[in-house]
Amino acid sequence: MDHSHSHHHGPAAPVSKHLRKIIGAVLIPFATAVVAGLIVLWPGGAPEQDEQTGVGFDRQMEKARVTKVEEVNCKDVHAQQQNNDAATDGQCQQATVEVTTGPHQGRTFTAVITPDDTRRLSTGQNVVVAYAPQAPEELQYSVVDVDRNFPIILLAVFFALVVVAVGRLRGVLALVGLAITFAVLTLFILPAILQGSNPLVVAVVGGSTIMLVTLYLCHGLTARTSVAVLGTLISLVLIGLLGSLFIAWAKLTGNTNDQTALVHSLYPDIEIRGVLLASVLIGSLGVLDDVTVTQTSAVWELKQADPTATWRTLYTSAMRIGRDHIASVVNTLVLAYAGAALPLLLLFSVAQASVSTVATSELVAEEIVRTLVGSIGLVASVPVTTGLAALVVSTGLSGTEPSGPSGRGRRRRAKR
Missing domain, CATH: 2.40.50 (OB fold (Dihydrolipoamide Acetyltransferase, E2P))
Incomplete structure (x- = not known):
């Protein structure tokens, strides 16, 4: 038994060391770039207006x-x-x-x-x-x-109590993460966009800050969390590239409702198309975190249940879980957007225009691009994160002791 461990530990050590270097080489510069981005783009509050416009909330x-x-x-x-x-x-x-x-x-x-x-x-x-x-x-x-202050505050308190009662310490950390998310949105992302910074760059920096802080805060500074962060990062890059391509290709302006028109009239320098792309990224981030953390946890649990499992076995088993997750998450995303746009869908359902005319109108095409680009990123995050997680645990980087070939052979014979 000892012989088998030492036999396998030799080749695993350099691989795990190499993998640690790769993860460090990606995550450390990434985190440094995010901090630098925060410092450079920090807005110092929303731009001051000489007087209130008397329109919308600006009264x-x-x-x-x-x-x-x-x-x-x-x-x-x-x-x-x-x-x-x-x-x-x-x-x-x-x-x-x-x-x-x-x-x-x-x-x-x-x-x-x-x-x-x-x-x-x-x-x-x-x-x-x-x-x-x-x-x-x-x-x-x-x-x-x-004035609906009381019911909203009561609901928020009830939500916090339920999260803490079920999640305990994790629940408390999740609420702290939620507060940080809200702070980044209100203190950095929104004022920076209003100051005229590129909305896409602001969304990437702000979204990355939220991702790094909340994931490491809620799940600990571990190899498992680093894999989830890496999987989320790769998927966000894919969503950003696809979003940029199809928003430009479909000639979407992002100026499709009264709110965006009002923002554009008050702040003409804001790039509304960039705001649309930023909303795609930020909207996908929440569900992405869920998928990558779940997939990483699945691989770790599978390795603990069967320490002799190979990379291929772990990947195949975790992907079966991932496919179930994909089916439900994609539906969740579509239903979330459909729910938000329900009054719009009701208007189109009574219109006399054809389905194709409605679907390709800018108002609906914007939601279609948003949903499909986000869904592609989500689906891609499952094999990427699962593959990374399986690689990390099977090379012993996670601290899980890899078993030797002889152990795997005995396992197969026992199954037979």
Whole structure:
């Protein structure tokens, strides 16, 4: 038995040393480049605007409370009488709203909710109001949304408790990783894009920072995590190249909705096509991490279950797990995008245009390219990560003791 171990350990050692050098030669310069990228591109906050535009979220918002709600005939409402195009039949809500924050705290105004408005108000409800200083006094405040702070915070706390209860220490580390992800997005990625930096470069640096920090934080500074990082990196490069190629080839501008049009009008220097490519990369990163970590863990567990397993055996077994993962993950990605674009899909389903016309329109083609490019990267990550992980454990780099040929022979004879 001892003889077999020493017989095999000779050739394995140089291979594992060589592999360690390869992984170090890729990951150390990569991590250094990411840190350098963060330093060079660090924006120092979003660019200052001289004044608020009064469009979308770029308005002065205040909190308010509904003090009284009355049902009135829409024909009797002065606001409706001024708008002849609006339907005047039915019952309108006339709400008295009191401003609770800002310079005009305590001021009340009247808001009218028409029957075709999906939002209804109730007495005692907290709302968000927009303040327009240039408007006449009676029109300065308007209800724009409801105040939903409490249910959102409650849901977030419940989510954190469930994650910690099930995941324990790993769950706590996962929540820290989530906080870091949010911080990188809000402090680096978004302000850097607004400052005019190349969106693709920003997404690569920011996404890589998120990947390195969260993976090593949640899974430890081990060979297993390094393999997952390497597999994710290779897949991200593939997604970036394919995304660049097909976004340019399909002549997608990325300027397809009101939000992108508004961003482009406020910040004309931003490369909107680059933002589209950045969104493809960042959107794929979360699912990529899941696939690469799972595949790496599968190989390690298979090696522990059968220490005599060869590279080929480990790869074949782990790929069977990977194929199941591919089938579910690709479907997950498609359904995630379909869910996000459901109102758009409903509009197209009632349109009289042909399926091909709809599918190749920029609005839908953008989602198709995003989904398919991300899915190709995901599918490719499975064999790449599995192959790397199997190579690492079968050469003893992971700390798993490789078994000699005689041990494998005995194993085969026992199976027979």
